[in-house]
Amino acid sequence: MSYEADIREPLIIGKKSLHDISEDIARPIETNPNKWWWALFGTSVLAMLWGFGCIFYTIGTGVGVWGLNNTIGWAWDITNFVWWVGIGHAGTLISAVLLLFRQKWRLSINRSAEAMTIFAVVQAGLFPLIHMGRIWVGYWVFPLPNQYGPLWVNFNSPLLWDVFAISTYFSVSLVFWYMGLIPDFALIRDRAIKPVMKKVYTILSFGWSGTAKHWQRHEVMSLVLAGLCTPLVLSVHTIVSMDFATSVIPGWHTTIFPPYFVAGAIFSGFAMVQTLLLVMRKVVNMESYITLQHIEMMNIIIMVTGSIVGIAYITELFMAWYSGVEYEQYAFLNRATGPYWWSYWAMMTCNVISPQLMWIKSLRRNIVFTFILSIFVNIGMWFERFVIIVTSLHRDYLPSSWSMFSPTFVDIGIYIGTIGFFMVLFLLYSRTFPVIAQAELKTILKSSSDTYKKEKK
Amino acid sequence: MYKFTRNTKIICICMMLFGIISLVYGFISANKNQYSDLEIRQAVKQMYNEYKSDKKKYNDDVSQSVKSKDASYDNHSGSESNEYEYASLFKKIENKFGCKLDYDKKKNAHGLEDIIYVTQHYFHVKKQRPWSSLFLSNIFFLMISLAALVWLAVQYISQSGWSVYLLRIPQAISSFLPIGGVVMVFLIITSALHWHYTFHWMDEALTYEFVDEASLDTEYPKYSHEMSEGMIDNSKFDKIITGKTSYLNIPFYLIRTFIYLLGWCIAAFLLRKFSLKEDIEGGLKWHNRMFTLSAIFIVFAAITTSTGAWDWIMSIDTHWFSTLFGWYSFASFFVSACAVIAIITIYLKYNDYLPEVNENHMHDFGRYLLAFSIFWTYTWFSQYLLIWYANIPEEVTYYVIRFEHYHILIIIALILNFVNPMLLIQDRAAKRLKGQVLFVAILILIGHYIDVYVMIMPGTVGTHWHIGLVEIGTFIGYIGLFTYVVLSSLSRVPLVQKNHPLILESKHHHI
Numbered sequence: 002m003s004y005e006a007d008i009r010e011p012l013i014i015g016k017k018s019l020h021d022i023s024e025d026i027a028r029p030i031e032t033n034p035n036k037w038w039w040a041l042f043g044t045s046v047l048a049m050l051w052g053f054g055c056i057f058y059t060i061g062t063g064v065g066v067w068g069l070n071n072t073i074g075w076a077w078d079i080t081n082f083v084w085w086v087g088i089g090h091a092g093t094l095i096s097a098v099l100l101l102f103r104q105k106w107r108l109s110i111n112r113s114a115e116a117m118t119i120f121a122v123v124q125a126g127l128f129p130l131i132h133m134g135r136i137w138v139g140y141w142v143f144p145l146p147n148q149y150g151p152l153w154v155n156f157n158s159p160l161l162w163d164v165f166a167i168s169t170y171f172s173v174s175l176v177f178w179y180m181g182l183i184p185d186f187a188l189i190r191d192r193a194i195k196p197v198m199k200k201v202y203t204i205l206s207f208g209w210s211g212t213a214k215h216w217q218r219h220e221v222m223s224l225v226l227a228g229l230c231t232p233l234v235l236s237v238h239t240i241v242s243m244d245f246a247t248s249v250i251p252g253w254h255t256t257i258f259p260p261y262f263v264a265g266a267i268f269s270g271f272a273m274v275q276t277l278l279l280v281m282r283k284v285v286n287m288e289s290y291i292t293l294q295h296i297e298m299m300n301i302i303i304m305v306t307g308s309i310v311g312i313a314y315i316t317e318l319f320m321a322w323y324s325g326v327e328y329e330q331y332a333f334l335n336r337a338t339g340p341y342w343w344s345y346w347a348m349m350t351c352n353v354i355s356p357q358l359m360w361i362k363s364l365r366r367n368i369v370f371t372f373i374l375s376i377f378v379n380i381g382m383w384f385e386r387f388v389i390i391v392t393s394l395h396r397d398y399l400p401s402s403w404s405m406f407s408p409t410f411v412d413i414g415i416y417i418g419t420i421g422f423f424m425v426l427f428l429l430y431s432r433t434f435p436v437i438a439q440a441e442l443k444t445i446l447k448s449s450s451d452t453y454k455k456e457k458k
Numbered sequence: 459m460y461k462f463t464r465n466t467k468i469i470c471i472c473m474m475l476f477g478i479i480s481l482v483y484g485f486i487s488a489n490k491n492q493y494s495d496l497e498i499r500q501a502v503k504q505m506y507n508e509y510k511s512d513k514k515k516y517n518d519d520v521s522q523s524v525k526s527k528d529a530s531y532d533n534h535s536g537s538e539s540n541e542y543e544y545a546s547l548f549k550k551i552e553n554k555f556g557c558k559l560d561y562d563k564k565k566n567a568h569g570l571e572d573i574i575y576v577t578q579h580y581f582h583v584k585k586q587r588p589w590s591s592l593f594l595s596n597i598f599f600l601m602i603s604l605a606a607l608v609w610l611a612v613q614y615i616s617q618s619g620w621s622v623y624l625l626r627i628p629q630a631i632s633s634f635l636p637i638g639g640v641v642m643v644f645l646i647i648t649s650a651l652h653w654h655y656t657f658h659w660m661d662e663a664l665t666y667e668f669v670d671e672a673s674l675d676t677e678y679p680k681y682s683h684e685m686s687e688g689m690i691d692n693s694k695f696d697k698i699i700t701g702k703t704s705y706l707n708i709p710f711y712l713i714r715t716f717i718y719l720l721g722w723c724i725a726a727f728l729l730r731k732f733s734l735k736e737d738i739e740g741g742l743k744w745h746n747r748m749f750t751l752s753a754i755f756i757v758f759a760a761i762t763t764s765t766g767a768w769d770w771i772m773s774i775d776t777h778w779f780s781t782l783f784g785w786y787s788f789a790s791f792f793v794s795a796c797a798v799i800a801i802i803t804i805y806l807k808y809n810d811y812l813p814e815v816n817e818n819h820m821h822d823f824g825r826y827l828l829a830f831s832i833f834w835t836y837t838w839f840s841q842y843l844l845i846w847y848a849n850i851p852e853e854v855t856y857y858v859i860r861f862e863h864y865h866i867l868i869i870i871a872l873i874l875n876f877v878n879p880m881l882l883i884q885d886r887a888a889k890r891l892k893g894q895v896l897f898v899a900i901l902i903l904i905g906h907y908i909d910v911y912v913m914i915m916p917g918t919v920g921t922h923w924h925i926g927l928v929e930i931g932t933f934i935g936y937i938g939l940f941t942y943v944v945l946s947s948l949s950r951v952p953l954v955q956k957n958h959p960l961i962l963e964s965k966h967h968h969i
Contacts, residue, residue, distance in 0.1 A: 004966035006619060008742070008959045101825070102616075103969070235836060247847040254848050257781035259840040312760060316781050323768075324779045325701040326852055 005448045007458075012106055013450035015289040019443050022290075026185070026439045027192055029285040034432050038284070045424035052418005055411045056131050064134050066411045072404040073394045077412040078132050079244075080386040081419065084269070085125035086167065086241055087262075087382060090234060091270025092118025093174055096181075097230035105445050106298050109290040112185075112438045113281065113431075114274045115178040120426040121273070122171045124419040129163070131415070159243040166240040170233050177226040180219065183209050185435035238266040245389065251332035252393035255320070261313035265382060268306035268352070271299050272378035279372045281431055290437055293366045300365040303378060307356030310385075314353060332393060340405065341392045344384050351381020460811055462949035470942035477935010484588030484928035492585060493555060495578050496677050502551060502574045503675075509547040544573060551577055557584075560921055571693035582655045583919050589654035590918040591929040593645050595936040597770060598794070598910050600638030601763075603940075605788070605795035606631035607726050608759050611752035619963025620822050623815050625955055626948060627802050629733065631795070632726035633947035634940055639719035642770070646715060650708045656918050659706050659776040664696040698777050706773055714769055718762045725755040733955050740957040763788045771910075774917035778856045780845070786837040787913065793830035793875070794906040797899035800827065802944065804896045811953060817890035818967045824889025827898060831879040834906075835872070856916075863921045864912050871912065874905025907933060 017025075034042075059066055069076055092115035099107040130136055142164045144154045154161050187209035190202035209215060242262035245253040275296070282291040321333040336345045355377050364370050391406050430436075447453055493501075542565040552559060555577065563576045610628035613621045649657045663669075666681030669692040673680040681692060699706070728751055736744035764784025772783045780786075800823040806812050845853045860868060882898050883889050915923045955961070 004962055006960045006963050009617075101829075232832075239836075239840065243844070246844050249848050249850055254844070254850070255781045256783075256841045256844045257785070258844070260782070260785060260837065308757070308760070312764065313781075316764065316784065320779050320781045323702060323705060324852065325698045325777075 007454070009449070010292075010294045011449055011451040011454050012109070012292065012294060013290060013442070013446060013452075014292050016452050017289060017446070017450060019446060022439050022443055022446070023188060023192075025286065025289070026435045026437050027189055029432055029436065030189055030434075031192070038428065038432070042425065042428045045421045045428060048417050048421025049425050050418075050421075052415050052421055055414030055418060056127070059131055059411055059415070060134075060136055064132065066409060068406055068408045068412055070404055070406070072397050072402045073391055073406045075394065076391050076406050077387075077408050077416060078128050080383065080390055081416050082125050082128035082132075083241055083386045083390075084383050085121045085128075085419065085423075086237065087266035087269040087386075088273045088379075089118040089121035089125060089170075089174075089270065090238060090263075090266035091274045092116070092178070093170075093230045093234045094267050094270065095274075096177060097227045098234055100227050101231060104298075105449055106295050108442045108445060109287070109292075109295060109437050110274065110278060110299070111441075112178075112181065112434075113278055113436050114270075115174060115181075116430050116434065116436075117273060117277055117427065118174055118270070119171070119178060120423050120430075121270075122167065122174070123426070124423050126167060126171065127419060129160075159240060159247050162240045163244060166233075166237045170237045173226065173229050173233055177223075177230055180222055180226060181438050181441070182434065183207055184211065184219070184440040185438065187211065188439060189435060234267075235263055238262040245393075250393050251321075251326075251328040252336065252389065255317055257313050257316055261310065264306045264309040264313070265352075265385060268303060268310055268356075269378060269382035271303050271306070272375040272382070275299055275303070275371055275375035276379065277427060279368060279375070281436065285431065285436060287437060290442065293368075296368065296371055297362075297365045300359050300371055300374075303374070304356050304359035304365075307352055307359075307378070311353035314349070328398075332396070335396055336388060336392050339392065339396070341388065341395070344388050344392065348381050348384040348388050351377045352385060355381075459951075460806065460945070460949045460953050462945045466945065467942070470938045470945075473934050473938025474942070475935075477932055477938060480927050480931020481588055481592060481935065484591065484932070488585050488587050491556060493581055496675075498555070498578050498581065499574050499675065501554065502577050503570065505547060505550055505554070506570050506573060509544070509550070543568065547573065548576075555580075557581070569693075575694070579920075580922075583922050586655050586919050587922075587924065588928050588932075589645070589648075589656060590915060591932040592641075593656055593918075594907075594911060594914050594929075595932045596638055596641045596645065597914070598791075598907055599634060599936050599940045600642060601766075601787075601791040602795045602798055603631050603634040603638060604722055604759070604763070605791040606799060607635070607722065607729070608756065608763075608792065609795055609799065610729060611725075611755050611759070614749050614752035615756060617749075617960065619960040620819060620967045622958045622961045622964035623812060623954055624799065624803055624819070624964075625733065625958070626951065626953055627799050627806075628795075629726075629730045630944045630948035631798060631802070632722075632730075634943045635719070635723050635726050637939070637943060639723065642719065643712075643715060646712060650712075657773060657776075658917070659699050659702070659773060660708060661694075663692065663694045665700045665703055666692050667695050668692055669694075702776070706776070711769060714765065718766050721755075721758050721762060725751065725758070729755075730951075734951060736957050737952060737955060742959060745959055763791075771913050774914060775856055776917075778853065780841055780853065780856075782837060782841045786834075786841050787910075789830065789834040789837045790906050790909050793827065793834050794903055796823070796826045796830055797902045797906075799823075800895055800899045801903070802948075804892045804899075806953075807892055814965050816967075817892070818969050819964075820892050820895050821886070821889045821969055822967075823899075824883045824895050827895070827902060828879045828883050828889075831875055831902060834909075835876040838872075838909075859916045859921070860912060864916060864923065867908050867912050871905050871909040874901050875909060878902065878905065 013022075064078075067076070067078065092111070095107045095114045096111045099111075129142075130139055133139055133142075142154065142161065144156075144161075183206055186202050186206035190199060190206050193199040193202055239259040239262065242258035246255060246258035248254055278291055279296070282288055318333050318337075321329040324330070336342075355374055358370075358374070359365050395405060396403055544564070544567060548559060548564050548567075551557075551573070557577070557580045559576055559580055563579065567573050567576050606628040610625060610632070612618075613625060645654075645656065648654060650660050652660070655661075658664075663679070663681055666683060668682045668685050668689040670680040670682070670688055671690045672688055682689060729748060732744045732748045732751065736748075767784040767787040771787055772779070803812065803815065803819070803823070807815060842857065845857055848854075878901050879898055882894060888894050911925075911929075958964075
């Protein structure tokens with residue numbers, strides 16, 4: 002076991018034994034939710050149903066029911082898609098990249114972050130599907146052999162790369178997440194008293210018996226999947242950024258897009274993790290495991306990635322001027338001062354200025370402030386995509402084609418609906434799944450818990 | 459304490475001497491058979507006039523021959539290889555000056571001023587060669603020493619435990635910053651004085667719309683923004699560069715250079731000073747100060763590495779722009795710095811220093827090298843793919859010259875910087891062998907020297923690139939200088955920060 006210096010803060014606080022961890026993590030599953038949970042769940046279901054209604058209306062009638070026009074052929078649909086994909090980046094970053102960096106604090110948050118990732122990618126995946134118009138031929142996005150002659154997908158299109166990137170990301174994340182869940186499901190199975198529950202968790206835990214051989218296979222598998230996940234953290238948003246950057250639209254075509262989108266995705270992903278976990282740790286009593294130290298660490302990541310995004314914004318702005326290309330210069334001037342100036346400044350305030358407050362240690366460790374800031378970042382990152390997409394499109398090369406975008410009730414309904422759907426999935430998860438990777442967390446009890454550190458002194 | 463032995467010193471000094479000799483040789487051969495701009499102008503002008511009158515005579519003859527229906531003239535003119543305008547004139551110029559002009563430039567020349575420019579350009583490029591190789595080696599090692607300092611600061615702000623035994627090494631590397639900085643300032647000032655042509659935009663002639671026709675044949679032509687008597691359009695006027703003058707002008711450029719260098723040197727000095735204080739006093743006071751200073755320095759470096767790369771490297775290809783360039787070039791310098799830190803650590807290990815550093819630390823070096831090599835490839839590919847895909851003339855010229863004339867170097871760089879670490883230190887066991895890590899690190903360092911070469915040379919020496927005695931000699935000389943500075947700095951202080959609060963984590967590092 003590796004040595005840990007005294008100056009490192011404990012990651013598990015309170016007097017906790019191995020058994021206490023099992024108890025704490027099984028409790029939300031073994032007890033019934035309170036009325037607040039039901040209220041939130043009910044609201045989310047309603048939002049989800051409204052969203053589903055709007056989706057069916059869109060599919061039945063056609064994408065004309067959205068607020069799109071000839072100039073702005075992409076708006077809320079792709080904005081929401083990129084927003085959700087971005088949010089779905091924190092989980093793999095925590096599980097794979099922080100694993101590589103040997104960050105022990107990832108252990109209490111990785112399970113929920115990965116769950117959130119998967120649920121967010123589900124929402125993201127909805128948008129390209131409904132955007133197709135004819136969803137029943139959706140399988141045409143795959144390069145399938147067919148009998149229509151030389152009819153084939155366009156391998157040069159970043160939209161096709163998206164299909165591969167996101168489906169790979171989703172499947173690897175899902176398998177990685179599930180791999181980690183197996184020993185924890187087995188714990189729930191072994192504790193279960195109710196026969197139905199016992200049956201369900203028996204199936205879910207794949208006959209896990211906790212033998213040395215099982216553990217060895219599990220560890221090897223986890224390492225392989227972590228290795229696969231690491232490049233995926235970068236590749237997904239890189240390819241999403243190429244949807245825009247390979248074009249020649251001023252404001253879209255810029256080389257910084259791939260790494261800057263990745264940084265933005267991690268930024269928004271961590272903000273969503275904060276939003277969810279700050280509530281969850283309170284509701285299911287996980288304050289001993291998701292401590293202020295964890296919150297501070299996530300805030301530092303938000304601050305760093307927010308600053309990277311800020312540098313990228315300013316780089317783009319400067320290069321637009323430096324390039325001497327009139328169209329580039331206009332595109333950026335128009336972003337900041339044109340009819341959509343408010344969305345640009347909303348983005349700047351939420352994404353660049355407000356995370357700088359995290360330099361102050363007392364604010365980093367303030368739960369209420371962190372929660373408010375995480376909401377700010379979520380809003381800011383939605384506006385970032387809106388700025389990139391709508392403001393770049395609404396001024397065409399031909400002034401006669403200049404136009405504005407206004408969302409219809411269907412646009413709004415689908416967006417609200419995905420938030421509802423996401424919340425439904427997360428709320429169900431938080432009462433039926435072990436929300437902390439207990440098997441892994443137990444491995445650091447002897448090195449990083451409060452009790453152990455005090456004993457050592 | 460590390461002892462900088464006499465033998466090592468002698469090797470370093472020999473390398474430096476070799477560097478100086480090659481550079482001096484480079485300067486001498488570059489200035490041999492040189493012609494001044496004015497000489498070229500006068501000679502070319504004369505030849506142009508002769509050519510014009512010949513051509514007139516020739517055209518008259520042709521029109522006569524058409525009348526007399528004599529076909530022999532046609533055959534004669536066919537042998538004169540008129541594949542582009544002024545082909546025969548250029549042949550004469552090449553014979554007279556003993557030079558070989560660029561085909562593309564010859565083809566695109568229209569009129570006297572262009573022909574003069576093309577000819578002068580050849581001699582500028584010839585003169586430029588030793589300057590470019592000095593600039594290249596200097597910026598490479600300057601930025602490596604900065605990146606090593608960033609590496610050190612990252613260890614502090616991320617509170618890394620594993621690397622504590624190694625922290626004196628990046629500190630010693632950063633002691634090269636002042637020397638690299640002084641040479642950098644020297645190169646910028648000499649470029650502003652037109653001793654060499656590294657920064658094309660420093661030529662005042664580019665930013666004026668008009669020129670006094672009579673003064674063109676003198677050494678200092680009179681340029682002006684206003685049209686007046688005797689003025690003609692300035693054929694050198696460059697609208698794009700003129701648009702950039704509020705950023706790219708010599709005073710502001712020098713101020714920026716001073717700010718970057720001063721900021722980096724102060725950070726390097728203070729980080730070293732604090733760590734030495736910590737050695738004596740112990741406690742957390744100096745550790746916490748270093749943490750704060752590292753955070754401030756990282757912010758400063760995050761901005762200045764980008765702007766520095768735009769100023770010092772991207773502005774060589776003045777028309778071209780790429781938002782990713784700052785991050786891409788820093789990726790190159792950062793992975794090179796990781797390689798240098800690994801090489802020095804392994805060198806110390808081979809000389810029986812640092813007994814606590816073992817294969818676990820090598821493993822982490824291997825991961826650093828592998829991860830940042832992949833990151834470099836990622837930024838390289840992102841920039842390349844997007845520019846290739848969009849294929850807009852403003853941007854794509856950058857890669858056109860590189861892929862036409864430098865493709866062999868690009869391929870070598872990609873093999874050394876990507877394929878090499880991917881294959882050789884992917885495996886866990888390989889990462890833990892210090893010989894293997896050393897081998898890969900040296901290849902990576904060479905690969906990134908080539909990568910930086912491809913960033914700098916096309917904009918300064920164009921298609922006339924060489925990797926000969928001058929380039930290799932200067933590089934070896936710089937290795938000698940850099941090693942001398944770093945090792946002598948390392949030998950002056952204890953090799954390990956003994957009061958670092960995380961030192962036991964590094965001692966018991968196990969993965």
